[in-house]
Amino acid sequence: MKQLLLVAHGSRSSVSNDEIIELTATLRGKGDFFFDRIDCAFLEFAEPGVAESIDQAVSQGVQEILLLPYFLAAGVHVSRDLPAIAAAKRSEHAGVKIGISAHFGASSGIGNLLLTLAAAAS
Amino acid sequence: MKQLLLVAHGSRSSVSNDEIIELTATLRGKGDFFFDRIDCAFLEFAEPGVAESIDQAVSQGVQEILLLPYFLAAGVHVSRDLPAIAAAKRSEHAGVKIGISAHFGASSGIGNLLLTLAAAAS
Numbered sequence: 623m624k625q626l627l628l629v630a631h632g633s634r635s636s637v638s639n640d641e642i643i644e645l646t647a648t649l650r651g652k653g654d655f656f657f658d659r660i661d662c663a664f665l666e667f668a669e670p671g672v673a674e675s676i677d678q679a680v681s682q683g684v685q686e687i688l689l690l691p692y693f694l695a696a697g698v699h700v701s702r703d704l705p706a707i708a709a710a711k712r713s714e715h716a717g718v719k720i721g722i723s724a725h726f727g728a729s730s731g732i733g734n735l736l737l738t739l740a741a742a743a744s
Numbered sequence: 745m746k747q748l749l750l751v752a753h754g755s756r757s758s759v760s761n762d763e764i765i766e767l768t769a770t771l772r773g774k775g776d777f778f779f780d781r782i783d784c785a786f787l788e789f790a791e792p793g794v795a796e797s798i799d800q801a802v803s804q805g806v807q808e809i810l811l812l813p814y815f816l817a818a819g820v821h822v823s824r825d826l827p828a829i830a831a832a833k834r835s836e837h838a839g840v841k842i843g844i845s846a847h848f849g850a851s852s853g854i855g856n857l858l859l860t861l862a863a864a865a866s
Contacts, residue, residue, distance in 0.1 A: 626862050628858065630816075633817060633819060635817075635819060637818070638817035638818070638819055641816075641817055641818075641849060645854065645855065645858075648855040649855050649858060649859065652855055652856065652859055653859045653862065656859070656862065656863060656866065657862070688862055688865055688866060690858060690861060690862055690865075692816065692858070693816075694752075694763075694814065694815075694816060694848075695755055695757075695760035695763055696759070696760070696763075697755060697757060697760055721865060722865075723861050723862055723864070723865030724861055724864070724865065726816075726854075726857070726858065726861065727763060728861070729857040729858075729860065729861055731853070731856075731857045731860065732767065732848075732857070733767065733770040733771050733774055734774065734853075735848070735851040735853045735854070735857070736750065736767075736771060736812060736814070736848065736851075737771065737774055737775045737778070738851065738853065739812060739845050739846055739848065739850070739851055740748050740775065740778065740779070740810055740812055740845055741778060742845070742846070743810055743812075743843060743844075743845030743846065744778065744810060
């Protein structure tokens with residue numbers, strides 16, 4: 623079983639966290655060809671946490687996890703914190719493949735989305 | 745003259761700020777049909793600031809400015825700080841139209857970009 627885990631920063635505002643949960647639901651509708659499960663987790667301020675989500679997925683039979691950092695910039699959360707969690711969980715769950723994709727801000731399609739947004743507001 | 749001003753949070757890391765500057769250059773290449781000028785500004789930690797950018801654009805003949813909040817979540821920067829700056833600048837520069845688009849995280853195409861990123865890493 624293969625899981626895509628969207629990792630967001632997490633906010634003190636439940637509205638922001640709900641946006642991530644809704645986005646994850648959208649992903650489920652589109653990505654079920656590639657992933658058996660699509661979930662989200664948060665680094666701070668919201669539940670579930672990333673480590674906890676990985677543990678739960680593994681206990682439910684997931685053998686491959688791709689962490690996708692939902693961050694615009696590759697700051698310390700992306701460059702240090704998330705790789706550290708992944709490394710710890712790889713040691714803990716031998717045989718489970720845990721990868722990390724590029725962070726969202728590295729997507730080449732962002733410019734087009736921004737112009738679409740700008741055109742809608744003009 | 746019409747300007748698109750991409751507004752990012754700004755970071756203590758110059759690498760993150762440089763990502764925004766590069767993204768703005770990409771936008772310039774794609775959006776020059778809609779906007780006479782495309783620039784970026786930062787709310788914190790980096791220059792130029794938003795108020796300063798607006799003042800400069802107006803002094804250079806820009807009559808219409810669209811602020812595009814480059815934020816994933818509609819937190820206080822998007823819902824309070826940026827509208828407050830826009831309101832102050834509207835009072836200061838009578839006759840200049842200053843609008844704010846939806847924040848980037850509200851784009852409907854984000855799910856597809858995330859799956860593209862995930863597929864590339866799989």
